[in-house]
Amino acid sequence: MQITRAAEYGVLGLTALARRPLGEVVMIETLCAEEDIPNSFLGKILQSLAKAGIVKSARGSGGGFSLARTPTEVTALEIIEAIEGPIAFQRCLDEDLGCEHSGGCALCALLSEAQEQVREVFGRTTLSDLTGRHIPNGLVRQARNRSSETAAPVMPLDPVPVQPAPAS
Amino acid sequence: MQITRAAEYGVLGLTALARRPLGEVVMIETLCAEEDIPNSFLGKILQSLAKAGIVKSARGSGGGFSLARTPTEVTALEIIEAIEGPIAFQRCLDEDLGCEHSGGCALCALLSEAQEQVREVFGRTTLSDLTGRHIPNGLVRQARNRSSETAAPVMPLDPVPVQPAPAS
DNA sequence: GCTTTTCCAGACGAATTTGGTCTGGTTCGC
DNA sequence: GCGAACCAGACCAAATTCGTCTGGAAAAGC
Ligand code: SF4
Ligand code: SF4
Numbered sequence: 001m002q003i004t005r006a007a008e009y010g011v012l013g014l015t016a017l018a019r020r021p022l023g024e025v026v027m028i029e030t031l032c033a034e035e036d037i038p039n040s041f042l043g044k045i046l047q048s049l050a051k052a053g054i055v056k057s058a059r060g061s062g063g064g065f066s067l068a069r070t071p072t073e074v075t076a077l078e079i080i081e082a083i084e085g086p087i088a089f090q091r092c093l094d095e096d097l098g099c100e101h102s103g104g105c106a107l108c109a110l111l112s113e114a115q116e117q118v119r120e121v122f123g124r125t126t127l128s129d130l131t132g133r134h135i136p137n138g139l140v141r142q143a144r145n146r147s148s149e150t151a152a153p154v155m156p157l158d159p160v161p162v163q164p165a166p167a168s
Numbered sequence: 169m170q171i172t173r174a175a176e177y178g179v180l181g182l183t184a185l186a187r188r189p190l191g192e193v194v195m196i197e198t199l200c201a202e203e204d205i206p207n208s209f210l211g212k213i214l215q216s217l218a219k220a221g222i223v224k225s226a227r228g229s230g231g232g233f234s235l236a237r238t239p240t241e242v243t244a245l246e247i248i249e250a251i252e253g254p255i256a257f258q259r260c261l262d263e264d265l266g267c268e269h270s271g272g273c274a275l276c277a278l279l280s281e282a283q284e285q286v287r288e289v290f291g292r293t294t295l296s297d298l299t300g301r302h303i304p305n306g307l308v309r310q311a312r313n314r315s316s317e318t319a320a321p322v323m324p325l326d327p328v329p330v331q332p333a334p335a336s
Numbered sequence: 337g338c339t340t341t342t343c344c345a346g347a348c349g350a351a352t353t354t355g356g357t358c359t360g361g362t363t364c365g366c
Numbered sequence: 367g368c369g370a371a372c373c374a375g376a377c378c379a380a381a382t383t384c385g386t387c388t389g390g391a392a393a394a395g396c
Pocket of ligand 2: 008259260267271274275
């Protein structure tokens, strides 16, 4: 009953991208550093996202990834399903597999209801919503490392030095 | 992003039990036949349910399992969490593991919201709700087998011969 | 007290999924 | 042409899932 790491990294990676002006091209390595994601893994994840038309990729020197749409028009549901495939709580709710009992199965009905709730929550949350209230995980870790050098054991999480919102 | 088979079988097994008068003792084998569940697997699942105080077990000849509470007082959430452990969409939402970024992580907030929705749906559905609208999977399979002998390809799912609701 | 029947506890293991890495390409800018 | 970057897929280790199996232990009946 967990979201996979791939989906988690995918969403986080996109917030890193969405934090920038629309259309800016960024290398995988940069995104990984900002959100603390294993480098080559994010590469693979972004490929799925590119196929789904959420990001655009540019090869060659000066290349990287950029958002294909504005962050307000990309939902978390799209991102997650692009990476993990359709959300399905059981095989009966998966289009491909199915279950012969699904007609009269009470559990199937219950799971279907729960699943719809999840899709609703993910579906109404856009990438820009997420980016707005997100503190880049990489920054958090850096701050923690610095403070441990200077002996303070717990980091107070001061006002965060995120880049100012794009004036749009 | 799936409910495990164990949880599925657990819920189905309990509907089989709840279909009977409260307190009736039934053997694993009988329950398995009714809902089409691998025999020894259900044994293990029922052990967790017994530890959680949802069913009572009786050893020896004439033994088996019985519900420890009325079906109206057992929620699907209890059943599922007794089997799978607490529902947690990510490590940050799991009490034991946790994640150091959880403070400022937007994804964590989103997953938390989705997860609460699921818990709400499961929490308000009782075992008696489920039993009420459930057609035992074993019966469905038997009917299918019979109809395939007599050549009818699709089974119409007639009014089902489930035992009448306990007059209570 | 012996036997039969049932659950109990946990070891065991095959299959699948997850969480990545690596390699050999391909495409682009220069 | 060269180097920087993505691309496609093979590959792999670890974890999890989905069970089975075995040797008990308790209860009932004789
Ligand atoms: S929940 Fe019911 S319908 Fe869905 S897979 Fe399980 S048995 Fe089949
Ligand atoms: S969602 Fe955010 S807080 Fe939760 S585990 Fe992932 S990084 Fe940590």
